Amino acid sequence: MIIFKRLKQFYWPDKAYLFGAILFLILASGITIVYPIVLQLTIDQAIIHKHVQLIPYLSIGFILIMTVKGLASYLSQYWGDMFGVSAVYRLRQALYKKLQYLPYHYYDNAKTGDLMSRLTADVEGFRFFLSVGLTQLFNFAVLVGFSLVVMFYYSLELALITLAMIPFLCIAVYRFDKRVHPAFRKIRLSLAGMNTRVQENISGMSTVKSLARENFEIDRFAETNDTYEKRNLATAGIWAKYFPLMELIGDISVVILLALGGYFVMNGQLAPGELVAFFSLVWYIMDPLMNLGFIINTFSQSKASGERLLQVLDEKEDIQSPEHALEPKRLEGHVVFRDVSLVYPNEEKPALKHLSFDVRPGEVIGLMGSTGAGKSSITQLISRFYDATEGEILIDDHSVRAYDLTALRKNIGFVLQENFLFSSTIRDNIAYGRPDATMDEIISAAKRAEADEFIRKMSDGYDTVLGERGMGLSGGQKQRISIARALLINPAILILDDATSAVDMQTEGRIQKAFRQLMKGRTTFIIAHRISSLQMADEILVLEKGRIKERGTHEQLIRMDGIYRHVYDIQYKDRELIQSGMASGRGESL
Known part of the structure; x- marks a missing residue:
């Protein structure tokens, strides 16, 4: 989180958007929990106990509640996007300003394609987490918290078993993050290198064509592109390894809960509607936990991007105006x-x-x-x-x-x-x-x-x-x-x-x-x-x-x-030879 603390100056001024997005997210997540409760009442009261008169009220109430949820979800997403977009606008401006005032020697070794990649792909990677990943993280916390409260109300035993399964998923997610973050850092570096290669090739196209080096440039780009591909495939391999593992942990949890929940229903410890509602709530926990991989993914990408952005922002402006600088309108020129x-x-x-x-x-x-x-x-x-x-x-x-x-x-x-x-x-x-x-x-x-x-x-x-x-x-x-x-x-x-x-x-x-x-x-x-x-x-x-x-x-x-006279002799003797050659040519033509 050090990276996000250091970049706080760019997104914290827009915290009102973030708080607004979180507020409506809590509302939307709270309303989501109502759905299993309505399902439980429909099964236990309207169907099993044949209170058919409840169905119209439950239906109308459900529609109204879902309408409110839709509006809350819209506002949450819109304000989340406003938070991310406003933050990276300020960040991009700061980066561009920094580039204008960095010392001359910084550009002696800087690569144009790499700098372009930082101002575009890396800034966008950071924005995506602020706009989407951060709100999804709060959504995970709120939805899991609300679901657990209702699950404990329905069945203490089943809720405790669900809690016991969560640490296994968290361990898998943690190990996933430890491996995927360095992988994304390598991808960012490869993308910057590829952008640099393209930029240099386009800028130097006249040289490439004049020396007939098209095939050489194609091979050189293929090498860079191959590195980018391999690093993406390596990252995809990490995803392919950990996501089935997390899904397996979730499936095992569901099987255990289904067996024990069915036993409770047969013994009368749990109503059928309560079991159905409980399993709906289980997926409200499992899905966010599975989605936690996506959140970790965006978080890792934003960390890798943030590191590269801070490398520019941290560069020293070692040539600056003094505190009480002289500001003449016109110098004499001595x-x-x-x-x-x-x-x-x-x-x-x-x-x-x-x-x-x-x-x-x-x-x-x-x-x-x-x-x-x-x-x-x-x-x-x-x-x-x-x-x-x-x-x-x-x-x-x-x-x-x-x-x-x-x-x-x-x-x-x-x-x-x-x-x-x-x-x-x-x-x-x-x-x-x-x-x-x-x-x-x-x-x-x-x-x-x-x-x-x-x-x-x-x-x-x-x-x-x-x-x-x-x-x-x-x-x-x-x-x-x-x-x-x-x-x-x-x-x-x-x-x-x-x-x-x-x-x-x-x-x-x-x-x-x-x-x-x-x-x-x-x-x-x-x-x-x-x-x-x-x-x-x-x-x-x-x-x-x-x-x-x-x-x-x-x-x-x-x-x-000396040296000057030597250069003078070379230049003017060459000119005299050219002139004498031209004169000789005119004489021969005559």
């Missing part, structure tokens, strides 16, 4: 790194080692280096996606940890190497960071990003609805919409992570021209592999294994004859 080192969570080797540099407001800094050199790590520290392991990062003479996270990040514009566009209109995608932006501002940002022309040629212009992840747009078009989105928020600090990598040389030239105007008065970090994207920088930092190996302007680095 960025200072003082002996900064960074080791990512669950990693041993540092990504950055003792970096120090000072970027004045409005300066443009180029970051260059091979994959894993630390370029993106620098920009992620500025936005506090991660916190430095050692050293200090200052923005406008204050530590980045002193700022409110929202205020800090609203002053930083990102254009990433991998652009994400939402399944919404182009206008909404550009205005995502500033939903209050006017249409004129959106168009202006699109023009500066060289996107306005191709947007207007689309079917609905700025109101064109994009497919998932910008499906239908070329890589360069998606890149330019992302650039427009960054321009619209008018950030004090601009970070361009290979922002022109997906556009052709001609478009890159137009975007670079727009950037030169945009960068005036704005601190800019440019991550690029193309020398042409870095030439405008006031200073270029060449990184290698987390350290600054070279620094200076484009002209200074060319003269150093």
